[in-house]
Amino acid sequence: MSEPTTPSVEIVPHLCKACQRCIEVCKPGVIETNLERAFNELGYQWVEYKGDGCTGCGACFYACPEPGAVIVFKKGTAA
Amino acid sequence: MSQQVLEKPHSFYEKFDRKGGPQKTTHYCPGCGHGNVHKLIAETIDEMGLADRTVFISPVGCSVFAYYYFDVGNIQAAHGRAPAVGTGVKRTRHNSIVISYQGDGDLASIGTAEIIHAANRGEQMTVFFINNGIYGMTGGQMAATSLLGQKTATTPYGRTVENEGYPIHMAEVIATLEAPVFVARTHLADLKGIMNTRKCVRKAVQAQVEGKGFTFVEILSPCPTGWKMDTHTSCEYIVDKMLPVFPDKVFKDLIAERESYVRPDVDPTDEEVLDALDLGQLGEPFPKDQNFLDNFPTMNFKFAGFGGQGVLTAGAILAAVGMQEHLQVSWIPSYGPEMRGGTANASVVLSNKPVGSPMVVKPDVLAVMNDPSMDAFEETIAPGGLMIVNSTIITRKAKRTDIETLYIPLTQIADDMGLKAAANMVLLGAYLEYSKLLPVDHLKQIVPRGIKRKQLGDQNIEAVEAGAKWVRENVGARKAEAAVTA
Numbered sequence: 001m002s003e004p005t006t007p008s009v010e011i012v013p014h015l016c017k018a019c020q021r022c023i024e025v026c027k028p029g030v031i032e033t034n035l036e037r038a039f040n041e042l043g044y045q046w047v048e049y050k051g052d053g054c055t056g057c058g059a060c061f062y063a064c065p066e067p068g069a070v071i072v073f074k075k076g077t078a079a
Numbered sequence: 080m081s082q083q084v085l086e087k088p089h090s091f092y093e094k095f096d097r098k099g100g101p102q103k104t105t106h107y108c109p110g111c112g113h114g115n116v117h118k119l120i121a122e123t124i125d126e127m128g129l130a131d132r133t134v135f136i137s138p139v140g141c142s143v144f145a146y147y148y149f150d151v152g153n154i155q156a157a158h159g160r161a162p163a164v165g166t167g168v169k170r171t172r173h174n175s176i177v178i179s180y181q182g183d184g185d186l187a188s189i190g191t192a193e194i195i196h197a198a199n200r201g202e203q204m205t206v207f208f209i210n211n212g213i214y215g216m217t218g219g220q221m222a223a224t225s226l227l228g229q230k231t232a233t234t235p236y237g238r239t240v241e242n243e244g245y246p247i248h249m250a251e252v253i254a255t256l257e258a259p260v261f262v263a264r265t266h267l268a269d270l271k272g273i274m275n276t277r278k279c280v281r282k283a284v285q286a287q288v289e290g291k292g293f294t295f296v297e298i299l300s301p302c303p304t305g306w307k308m309d310t311h312t313s314c315e316y317i318v319d320k321m322l323p324v325f326p327d328k329v330f331k332d333l334i335a336e337r338e339s340y341v342r343p344d345v346d347p348t349d350e351e352v353l354d355a356l357d358l359g360q361l362g363e364p365f366p367k368d369q370n371f372l373d374n375f376p377t378m379n380f381k382f383a384g385f386g387g388q389g390v391l392t393a394g395a396i397l398a399a400v401g402m403q404e405h406l407q408v409s410w411i412p413s414y415g416p417e418m419r420g421g422t423a424n425a426s427v428v429l430s431n432k433p434v435g436s437p438m439v440v441k442p443d444v445l446a447v448m449n450d451p452s453m454d455a456f457e458e459t460i461a462p463g464g465l466m467i468v469n470s471t472i473i474t475r476k477a478k479r480t481d482i483e484t485l486y487i488p489l490t491q492i493a494d495d496m497g498l499k500a501a502a503n504m505v506l507l508g509a510y511l512e513y514s515k516l517l518p519v520d521h522l523k524q525i526v527p528r529g530i531k532r533k534q535l536g537d538q539n540i541e542a543v544e545a546g547a548k549w550v551r552e553n554v555g556a557r558k559a560e561a562a563v564t565a
Contacts (some may be wrong), residue, residue, distance in 0.1 A: 005082050015103055019110035019303075019310045025270045042101060045108065061085040062273050065114025066104055067121070068087035069149065076082035 159190020
């Protein structure tokens with residue numbers, strides 16, 4: 001049997017250039033930047049998912065200019 | 080698993096194998112819109128299953144490296160020439176999906192002619208035009224699309240109408256043309272704009288798949304680095320400043336009403352091409368004479384005279400005879416803008432080896448049909464070379480004493496037989512009779528096939544014979560020890 005999965009977003013730390021366009025378009029406001037954190041290998045303080053509250057709308061995926069930096073798992077069922 | 084995942088489209092390479100740069104990310108600055116558009120295009124290619132058919136034409140500009148990212152066919156074009164290159168691809172590979180991707184410096188300034196004419200011809204390609212209002216890659220200089228008042232590296236006081244004119248509205252310009260089927264402008268300033276861009280990208284590519292014609296999507300795109308703004312301010316700038324000047328809308332959509340057109344495959348044989356170009360009449364080559372070829376020297380010719388005296392044709396016919404004798408040959412004309420009356424000359428090289436340069440700087444044989452040609456080229460003849468002077472027109476004698484000179488009344492001979500324009504054939508007949516370089520008989524066979532006005536074939540053969548006869552009667556064949564005739 002399958003059960004509903006929780007939507008979520010993954011931001012790949014070493015691909016993020018910290019332009020923060022995803023933060024701007026995120027309606028539930030669940031992506032944040034952490035200025036306390038170290039820099040990634042590109043020299044940016046990457047953004048990250050707060051951990052819950054993602055609706056899986058995909059806005060951040062399309063707002064992100066970097067091909068592979070944002071992965072959105074939409075609402076659905078997992079086997 | 081039925082969960083839908085939005086992730087890096089498969090039409091991107093897994094790894095961006097770029098020399099000297101990061102291997103996982105693009106080279107674009109943070110917040111740059113190129114990446115957004117790349118993603119939308121790649122997603123469309125994925126969804127439509129077009130990766131194996133797509134040829135992506137990268138421009139010059141920031142997106143010059145698009146070929147490092149898209150796992151499709153890629154060509155990087157010279158500055159502004161992407162639509163011209165795309166035309167070539169589409170015309171030769173009808174099944175390809177051509178995506179021409181250009182910035183505003185590339186498309187709206189440097190390649191204005193190319194985009195206008197590709198659009199006007201209705202080339203079946205999709206053009207994505209990234210408009211950020213500056214030359215981003217080179218440091219933010221003014222582009223044709225820069226806004227009035229916009230301060231750039233080259234408009235430090237702001238763009239003014241008086242100095243730089245108004246920003247050019249490319250989508251509007253393209254939409255005035257009849258051929259394009261879909262012309263739209265979108266922007267990337269907010270999610271709505273991005274999703275509208277996504278819709279237009281799909282629509283434009285789908286129209287190409289259906290063979291509808293030329294599609295054009297202009298995309299207002301942030302350049303935080305070039306504009307010296309952060310990402311957020313860049314997006315505000317698009318909304319507040321650019322959109323009032325460059326409205327986002329669909330300017331033209333004829334996709335539904337325009338008939339699909341699939342260009343038929345044309346694969347002509349060599350013979351058909353030669354026939355179509357009126358070049359196929361030389362017929363079978365003469366039998367190969369290896370001994371003749373082995374001993375043939377490299378000979379440089381220049382034929383010079385007024386336009387209309389047939390010097391270009393004389394050179395071409397001599398080259399054609401040489402070609403049929405299995406020699407390596409070249410012919411290049413040089414002439415002014417006049418079709419008649421200007422000066423013209425043809426350089427011809429005959430050799431038993433491949434011809435390195437078709438330019439003849441020091442001719443072994445110079446034929447001059449008029450005074451200016453003799454004045455211009457007598458000095459250039461190789462020592463010991465031959466000059467043939469059309470003595471009907473040229474009255475002066477050669478200045479050079481280290482060359483051989485033949486004075487032949489070429490125009491008079493041609494005139495006597497009723498075709499003044501055939502002085503060039505008289506020349507060839509006389510030269511080959513004198514030099515024995517190639518058989519006069521072979522020349523007579525090629526002449527009627529090589530000239531443009533076929534109905535004059537017989538008269539041209541007569542002219543060849545008249546020239547040969549004049550040499551037999553007045554000079555005789557060239558002696559082993561060439562004498563300077565006076």
